[in-house]
Every structure is written in structure tokens, then in C-alpha cells.
Amino acid sequence: MENQRTHTCGELRSDHAGERVVLNGWVDTIRDHGGVMFVELRDRYGFTQVIADPGQLPEAGELKPEWVIAVVGTVQLRPEENRNAEKPTGHIDLHAESLEVLNRSKVPPFEVEPDSTTREELRLEYRFIDMRRRPVLRAMEMRSDVARIIRREFFDLGFMDVETPILMKTSPEGARDFIVPSRLHMGQVYGLPQSPQLFKQTLMVCGVDRYFQICKCFRDEDLRADRQPEFTQLDMEMSFVCQDDVFKVIEQVMVAIYKEVLGYEVSAPFPRVTYGDAMTRWGIDKPDTRFGLEIFDLSDVASSSEFKVFRGAVESGGTVRGLVLPGGAELTRKQIDEAEAVAKDYGARGLAWLKLTDEGPAGGISKFLGEAEFAAIAERGGAKAGDLVVFGAGTWTTALTALGQVRLHFGKTRDLIDKSRHDLLWVTDFPLFQWNAEENRWQAMHHMFTAPRQELPEPGEDLSGITADLYDLVIDGSEIGSGSIRIHRPEEQARVFEHLGISEAEAADKFGWFLRALDYGAPPHGGIALGLDRIVMLLADSASLRDVIAFPKLASGVCPLTQSPSRPDASQWEELGLDVAAPDES
RNA sequence: GGGGCUGUGGCGCAAUUGGUUAGCGCACCAGACUGUCGAUCUGGGGGUUGCGAGUUCGAUUCUCGUCAGCCUCGCCA
Numbered sequence: 237m238e239n240q241r242t243h244t245c246g247e248l249r250s251d252h253a254g255e256r257v258v259l260n261g262w263v264d265t266i267r268d269h270g271g272v273m274f275v276e277l278r279d280r281y282g283f284t285q286v287i288a289d290p291g292q293l294p295e296a297g298e299l300k301p302e303w304v305i306a307v308v309g310t311v312q313l314r315p316e317e318n319r320n321a322e323k324p325t326g327h328i329d330l331h332a333e334s335l336e337v338l339n340r341s342k343v344p345p346f347e348v349e350p351d352s353t354t355r356e357e358l359r360l361e362y363r364f365i366d367m368r369r370r371p372v373l374r375a376m377e378m379r380s381d382v383a384r385i386i387r388r389e390f391f392d393l394g395f396m397d398v399e400t401p402i403l404m405k406t407s408p409e410g411a412r413d414f415i416v417p418s419r420l421h422m423g424q425v426y427g428l429p430q431s432p433q434l435f436k437q438t439l440m441v442c443g444v445d446r447y448f449q450i451c452k453c454f455r456d457e458d459l460r461a462d463r464q465p466e467f468t469q470l471d472m473e474m475s476f477v478c479q480d481d482v483f484k485v486i487e488q489v490m491v492a493i494y495k496e497v498l499g500y501e502v503s504a505p506f507p508r509v510t511y512g513d514a515m516t517r518w519g520i521d522k523p524d525t526r527f528g529l530e531i532f533d534l535s536d537v538a539s540s541s542e543f544k545v546f547r548g549a550v551e552s553g554g555t556v557r558g559l560v561l562p563g564g565a566e567l568t569r570k571q572i573d574e575a576e577a578v579a580k581d582y583g584a585r586g587l588a589w590l591k592l593t594d595e596g597p598a599g600g601i602s603k604f605l606g607e608a609e610f611a612a613i614a615e616r617g618g619a620k621a622g623d624l625v626v627f628g629a630g631t632w633t634t635a636l637t638a639l640g641q642v643r644l645h646f647g648k649t650r651d652l653i654d655k656s657r658h659d660l661l662w663v664t665d666f667p668l669f670q671w672n673a674e675e676n677r678w679q680a681m682h683h684m685f686t687a688p689r690q691e692l693p694e695p696g697e698d699l700s701g702i703t704a705d706l707y708d709l710v711i712d713g714s715e716i717g718s719g720s721i722r723i724h725r726p727e728e729q730a731r732v733f734e735h736l737g738i739s740e741a742e743a744a745d746k747f748g749w750f751l752r753a754l755d756y757g758a759p760p761h762g763g764i765a766l767g768l769d770r771i772v773m774l775l776a777d778s779a780s781l782r783d784v785i786a787f788p789k790l791a792s793g794v795c796p797l798t799q800s801p802s803r804p805d806a807s808q809w810e811e812l813g814l815d816v817a818a819p820d821e822s
Numbered sequence: 823g824g825g826g827c828u829g830u831g832g833c834g835c836a837a838u839u840g841g842u843u844a845g846c847g848c849a850c851c852a853g854a855c856u857g858u859c860g861a862u863c864u865g866g867g868g869g870u871u872g873c874g875a876g877u878u879c880g881a882u883u884c885u886c887g888u889c890a891g892c893c894u895c896g897c898c899a
Contacts, residue, residue, distance in 0.1 A: 271856035285859070301849090318857055326859080343850065346833050349860070353834055357891055411898050431899090457898040581825090581895065682899080708899085718899055767899085780892095791892065 239306035239336050246282025250327045253313040259284055259330060260338070262368065263303045264348065275299060277307065277330075278348075280373065284325045287312075288332040295335055302341035302348065302365070308334045356782065360796040363787055375784045379772045381497055383450055386470055386768075389489045395446040395472065400435035402428060402452070407746055410683065411455035414465070422813035428454035431765055433683060434750045436473040437722055440761040441753045448472040450768060459791045461780045462714070462770060466789075470717075470771075473763030479705045479721060482764055483662060486709060486717075490660055497775050502660055506709075510665040519557075519628075519640020521666075524713025525659045527652040529643045531557050531636065532616040534609065534627070543604035545588065549629035556629045559639050560617035561646050564624025565591040571649075572600075575626065578645045584638035588627040592619055601627070644713070658774075659712055666706040669699040669735070677737050682706050684732055686720040687762075695734050709766060711774055719764025726754040 241260040248257065261279040268274075273296055275286040286307050288296035299305065309332040320326030346354040348368045359366040366372055387397070406413045406427030413427035429435075431453050439447045449471045456465060470489075474481060487504040494500045507525075514523050517530045538546035538556035546556045561567070567575075576587035590602035597610060613619045626642055628635035647653050668688050669678045678699050680686065686704045693699070705721035723729045729751065733743045743751065772784040782788040789795050809815055 265860070267858045267861050269856055269858065269861080270854070272858085273856095274858050274861085276859075283859095287857085289856085315857080318859090320859060323859075329857095343832075347849065347860090349848095355829095355833085355891075358833080455898065458896085460898085461893070463898070715899065765899090790890095792890085 237306075237338075239308060241306070244281035245277050245279040245284045246324060248284055248311055248325050248328050248330065250313055252311040253328060255311050257309065257311055257330065259286070259307045259309075261305070262341075262348075263299050263301050263305060266299055266301065268297070273297070275307075275332075277305070278368070282324055285329050286332050287329045288335065293332055293335055295337065296332065299337075300341065300343070302344055302368075303337060304339040304341070306336040306338055307332050308336075357790065357796055360782070360788065360790070363797055367786070372783075375772065375776045375778065376786060378497060378776055379768075379784055382493055382768065382772055382775065385492050385496055386448075386450065386489055389492055390448045390472070390485075393446070393485060393488070395448040396444055397449055398439055398444060398447050399449065400429070400432040400439075400451065404429050404435075405746075405749075409746075411457050414454045414456045417812040417814055419811055430455050431469060432471055433685065433765075434747070436471060436763060437685065437758075437761065438750060438753050440473055440475045440724075441756065441758045443475075443759075445475045446472075447474075447763075459789065459793060461782075462773065464769065464781050464785065464789055465793055467781070468768040470766040470768050471763070472765070473761060475759040475761045477721075477760070477762055479664070479707060479762065482719060482762055483707075486764060486766070490709075493771070493775070494658060494660075498658075500658055502658065506660045506662055508662040508664050511663055511667065512665065514663050515633075515636050515640075519636040519638070519643060520713075521663055522708065522710045522713055522715040523640075523661075523663075524644065524647065524653065525661065526654045526657045526712060527647050529559055529561065529646060529652070531559050531628075531639050531643065534558050534612055534616070537608045537612045538629070541604075541609060542606055543601060543609075545601075545629055546609075546627075549635070554629065554631045555635050556627060557635050557639050558613055558617050559626050559628075559643055560613070560619045561624040561626070561650070562620075563622055564646075564650075565593060565622045567591075567624055572624075574649075575642050575645055578641050579626075579628065579638040582638045582641045583634045584628055584630060587638070587642065588629065590625050592621050592623045592625065594621045655777075657712075659710075661710050663708045663710055664706075665703050666708070667700060668702045668704040668706065671700065678735055680732075680736060682718055682720055684736055684738075685722050685729070687723045687728070688732070692731050692735060699735060705762065707764070709764070711771070714770060714774060715767075716770050716774075717764050717766035719762065721760070721762035724754065724758040724760045726751060726758075729754060 239258050242257045243259060245259055245261045259277055261277040264276040264278040264283060266273065266275050271289070271291070273288050273290055275288060275296065277284050277286050286309065290297040307330060309330045311328050312331050314327060314329055344365045345358060345362055346352060346365070348365060350370045352359070352369055367376065403416060403426040406415065406425060411430050413430065416426040416428065418424045418426060432449065432451055436447055451469055451471055452466055453469050454466050459465065472485065483505065487506055491502045491504050494502045509523070511521055514521050517523070519531050534556045535550050539550040541547045549556050572589055579587040588601045590597050590600040597605065613625055617625065619625050626639070628639040666681050668681060668686055670681050672679050686706050688702050688704055690702055692702065707719055708715055709717040723732065769781050769784055773781055776784055778784055787795065787797050
């Protein structure tokens with residue numbers, strides 16, 4: 237192109253005064269004073285003020301916001317009184333000698349301002365304008381930085397980047413697969429990977445030894461603020477390792493990311509809590525430890541309580557737990573009702589509560605409780621006058637989960653979370669199996685390739701005591717990644733399949749290729765996968781994954797930019813040997 | 823599939839117990855202006871209040887349905 241830039245719009249300083257330069261960029265703001273006009277030129281790197289005299293440069297008067305132009309001119313130091321210390325380029329002007337319009341722009345549907353309040357759907361439909369806004373572009377830069385640091389650290393540690401297929405065999409296990417029909421094999425389909433799990437394990441059998449990949453994964457499930465149908469994982473796997481080796485690598489990478497992107501010092505090794513401890517202390521397997529309010533056990537005193545809800549819960553094999561909200565006695569009835577609604581959302585029948593006043597316990601269920609309960613509340617929960625105490629009674633899971641969510645509710649609504657802090661921790665010792673009550677069967681907590689630590693019992697027996705080197709990385713209360721030490725012996729893999737009710741024939745059909753690989757000298761191995769989008773979302777302090785994805789999908793799964801998904805042409809169906817019932821047009 | 827919130831010029835918002843011509847800021851268009859920096863000043867154009875029914879003399883406002891967006895439970899690591 238002619239008039240190619242010699243500098244970017246963020247570059248020129250007083251030192252450049254007197255130089256003849258060319259800038260390319262977008263017209264940001266135009267301040268026309270008749271005899272002189274100021275045009276702020278913008279690109280990814282910043283803004284530079286261009287000064288033009290419309291008498292000598294008539295085309296300057298034609299300019300509109302978002303036009304793309306080239307300006308040839310001389311850099312001049314501004315008169316002292318006109319310097320702008322707020323802007324990096326605020327000490328100079330570019331005095332335009334000539335100006336070329338490289339492209340015009342329609343009037344954009346919204347303005348390119350840093351603090352745009354435009355509704356998100358429209359921003360995403362016009363992402364090419366939205367991303368000209370600094371904060372949006374900044375999130376993308378942050379994401380790029382994270383990817384760069386990851387690659388650098390992994391290469392430094394001797395990892396090999398290997399790409400795995402996007403078109404692969406479908407598997408009905410886990411999340412729903414996206415299906416891609418095959419033209420060459422009519423009636424047959426590929427599935428898009430939910431993760432490269434079996435490929436990376438196969439790479440260990442290949443002898444790759446240390447593998448990593450930043451890869452796209454796909455899951456055809458309902459979306460959430462932190463869930464997109466396609467997302468990016470940092471996937472890694474290592475041979476001849478134990479859990480600690482995996483932790484060490486991830487810790488090194490995460491420390492580097494937090495340090496270089498946020499300037500935040502994370503100390504390694506990260507704290508570790510077992511799944512059981514996380515559940516009993518915080519009522520959740522991904523605790524936000526940036527605030528207190530730990531849950532405590534009241535089952536022993538509750539078992540002899542006058543309060544039949546408490547006694548009943550314990551007698552039927554359940555538990556009673558408590559949570560103290562310091563200063564919570566000031567909560568209104570409405571605020572308590574809101575907390576109760578949270579508990580109910582998560583399966584609790586209700587939320588028992590009481591307030592501690594200078595005159596002693598008051599309100600809620602206080603009149604049903606006795607000295608033993610009050611003593612336990614004060615001793616174990618540290619409750620004092622002015623506090624609110626809430627209780628969860630029921631099964632172990634329900635009582636703790638409900639209280640855990642009420643705890644998070646208080647954390648947010650009472651502003652208890654120290655946002656300046658970043659807590660990275662490992663949750664370990666997950667059970668390998670969980671009971672699926674609806675389908676009346678055991679299923680894998682993580683996935684069925686995780687190695688049990690204990691000898692497996694006979695099929696049909698209770699598996700709840702079986703644990704694994706199965707771990708999650710949790711950051712600020714978000715689950716960022718999950719991994720495990722895998723099964724590497726075929727006979728052990730077969731035994732797990734048996735417990736999960738997967739027949740030999742079924743296993744051979746779905747995973748036969750992988751089982752064959754295990755048969756030929758698979759090394760012990762393990763790894764983890766981290767959600768890259770979620771990491772960037774936390775770093776950017778965003779409420780939505782959409783903020784850190786260039787072209788994200790809406791909650792309905794629709795791409796607002798391209799309007800996908802869309803109906804294919806009839807010929808496309810035909811070529812695939814497919815047809816679809818016409819959608820209800822009425 | 824369930825629950826909640828939202829929908830008014832291009833964008834962001836307002837409109838009293840249901841009331842007469844739906845208002846404001848920004849943007850847009852035209853004009854003025856030699857030092858602005860989210861310039862300023864003057865004037866102007868632009869709306870089937872998401873859509874459809876209903877209640878009413880009268881609906882942006884009330885009811886029902888529907889569509890869309892967001893959050894969420896289920897689902898999903």
C-alpha cells in the first residue's frame with residue numbers, strides 16, 4: 237500500500253518532534269474548530285492527535301468516525317499549555333500535510349468508547365466494532381499472553397506439543413457429543429472431541445512421555461456464563477509420574493501466568509485439601525477460600541436435641557451442620573428469606589436460623605434449642621452476640637451443599653470476598669465412583685480411565701470408599717481443571733468397566749482401539765486439563781466467558797456474528813444421505 | 823424441560839393511580855467557530871413502546887400467549 241505507516245498510533249513522543257511520519261488508523265473523535273481541526277487517530281497501540289487545517293486540506297473536513305485513513309505529516313511538540321499529561325502521546329501533535337482515505341465506514345450501531353453500555357447481543361453481532369474498544373481488546377491480549385506463557389513454560393520443561401484429531405469417534409459417555417456426518421461413509425458420523433483424553437493417553441503409549449496441547453473441545457450441553465459449547469483446554473499428560481509431578485508442572489505455569497499477567501505473586505506449592513475436607517468445611521468441592529464462614533458439625537448435639545427436625549435428620553442417618561455469619565443479626569427477615577431460597581434451590585427443605593443478641597439467642601429456631609446446642613455453636617462456630625447462625629439438616633450431601641451455597645451467597649451479598657487475593661489450591665482424593673440414584677448404577681466421578689488406589693471389590697459391592705489420585709485445580713472458587721493418574725494396565729481397565737456396567741463387547745466397540753494400545757506396554761501416566769477460557773476470565777475479572785472469547789456464542793448456542801447454526805442446502809443433506817423433518821413452520 | 827429478570831428512536835435510559843402530542847442524554851444531519859482532548863454553540867430529522875390477542879372510553883403502563891436476550895436449576899467437568 238501507499239502511505240504505509242512509519243509508526244503506530246501509540247508510539248510518537250516528544251523525541252519524535254520534527255520528524256516526518258506516516259500514521260494509519262481509524263478516525264476516533266473529530267473536534268472541528270473551523271479554522272483548525274483535531275482528529276484523534278486510533279489503532280491497537282493507542283491514539284495520536286492529528287491537526288489539520290481544513291483550508292489547506294479540504295478532505296479533512298469530510299472525515300467521519302471509524303473511517304480508515306493514512307496521514308502524512310510532521311510531528312510537532314505542543315505548546316506547553318496544550319499538552320495532555322493524561323495521554324501517552326499527549327505531548328505532541330501530528331500536523332497533517334496530506335491525508336488519504338483508505339476506507340469509509342457506515343455510522344456504527346454504537347460508539348467506540350471504553351465504557352460502552354451497549355447490550356451484549358448487539359456488541360457481539362458487531363464484534364468487529366466492539367473489539368476496537370480498549371477493554372475488549374485488552375482481554376484478547378491477555379488471552380494471547382497466557383497462551384504464550386503456557387507454551388514457553390511447557391517447552392522449557394521438555395514437553396512436546398502434539399495435535400490430536402478434531403474428527404474422532406463418538407462416545408455416548410459423559411457430555412453429549414457434537415456429531416459430524418460423514419459423506420464418504422453415509423449413515424456414519426464423527427464426533428467432535430469433548431477432550432483429547434484417550435489420544436493423550438495413547439501418546440503416552442507412543443512414548444511421547446511429556447505432551448501438552450492448547451486445544452479446542454466441544455460439548456453439546458446447555459450454556460452458562462462460564463460454559464460455551466466450544467472451549468479451549470490446556471491439556472497435558474506425563475509418563476512415569478505421580479500426582480506431585482503433575483502438580484509441580486502446573487504450579488510453575490500458573491505462578492508464571494499470575495506473575496506476568498497480573499503482577500501477582502502466587503506461592504507454590506499450592507495448598508491441598510481433600511474432597512472430603514472441602515465438602516465438610518465449605519460445602520462444595522471448589523471452595524472459595526478468600527473468605528471464612530466455615531461450616532461446623534452439630535450432629536452429635538443434634539441427635540439428642542429437643543428440636544425434632546435436627547434429631548430426625550441424625551436418626552435417619554443424616555447430619556446437622558451450622559454456619560455463622562458474623563454481624564448477621566442485623567439481617568432483615570427478607571434477607572434471611574433470600575438465603576433460605578438459595579438453600580432450597582440446592583435441595584434443602586428450608587434454612588433454620590437464629591440470631592445471637594446481647595440477651596442471648598433469639599428468633600428463628602432459638603426457642604427449640606437447648607444449652608448443649610448453644611454451647612456447641614459458640615465453641616465450634618465461634619458465634620458471639622450480633623451474629624446470625626444458619627443450619628442445614630438432612631443427608632450429608634444435601635445439608636453441606638445447601639450450607640455451602642448459602643455461604644457463597646453471604647460471601648457475595650455481604651461483600652466478604654477479598655477480591656485483591658487469588659487463592660489457587662488443589663482439591664484431592666476425590667472418590668473414584670459416585671452413585672447415580674436415577675439410573676441405579678455407579679458412574680465415574682471424573683472419567684473411567686482414572687486409576688483406583690485400592691483393590692476393587694467384587695462387582696455389585698459398594699464402591700463409595702474407593703478413592704483415586706484424582707484432583708481438581710480450584711482458583712477463587714472456580715473449577716479450573718481436573719486430572720488424575722490413569723489406569724495403564726488392561727486388566728485393571730477391564731475391571732473398572734465391569735463395575736460401571738460396561739460389557740466386554742461394548743468396551744471393545746467403543747474403546748477397543750485404546751484398549752489395544754494398553755495391551756502393548758502402556759507406561760504409568762497421568763495428567764490434567766485446564767480450562768484456558770476460565771483462567772483468562774478470572775485474570776480479566778470477567779463475569780462471563782464471552783468477554784474473553786473473540787467470537788463467542790449466546791446462551792442459546794447461536795453465534796450472533798454469523799447466525800450459525802443454520803439450515804444446510806437440500807443438496808448438502810442429500811450428499812450426506814440425510815434428511816430432516818421440516819421444522820414446525822406454524 | 824423448570825424458575826427469575828429484561829425488552830420504549832441507532833445506543834443508553836425516562837414516562838405519576840391506566841389519560842390526551844411518548845421525553846432526556848449520546849449518536850446522526852445542517853450551520854457557526856484557530857487550541858480542542860468524551861470540544862462548544864445554534865438548528866433539524868428520527869419511535870407501530872419485541873410480536874399477537876384480551877380488559878378498558880382510553881394500554882408504554884393491567885392480563886394471557888409468544889419471541890428474543892441475560893442469569894440460574896436440571897444437564898455438563
